[in-house]
Amino acid sequence: xxxxxxxxxxxxxxxxxxxxxxxxxxxxxxxxxxxxxxxxxxxxxxxxxxxxxxxxxxxxxxxxxxxxxxxxxxxxxxxxxx
Numbered sequence: 001x002x003x004x005x006x007x008x009x010x011x012x013x014x015x016x017x018x019x020x021x022x023x024x025x026x027x028x029x030x031x032x033x034x035x036x037x038x039x040x041x042x043x044x045x046x047x048x049x050x051x052x053x054x055x056x057x058x059x060x061x062x063x064x065x066x067x068x069x070x071x072x073x074x075x076x077x078x079x080x081x082x
Contacts, residue, residue: 006077007074008070008073008074010067010070010071010074013066013067013069013070014063014066014067014070015063016066017062017063017064017065017066017067018059018060018062018063018066019059020062020066021055021058021059021060021061021062021063022055022056022058022059023055023058024058024062025051025053025054025055025056025057025058025059026051026054026055026058028054028058029047029050029051029052029053029054029055030047030050030051032047032050032054
């Protein structure tokens, strides 16, 4: 008996990956901001800017990786069900 093929919801995977990536990047930005003020040199980003930039970069990178894995899983499952 051949069961119907379950396809991943790519949009949901992309959104969850972006949210997780933003959280990771935001944490890294906050963690960087916890350094003592004597180590902070002129010209560095503020903590809020670091959270925003690293969060955005994390959202893009992890979101794209999640989408790629989702597409890979779908293509592998379609090959197995042929």
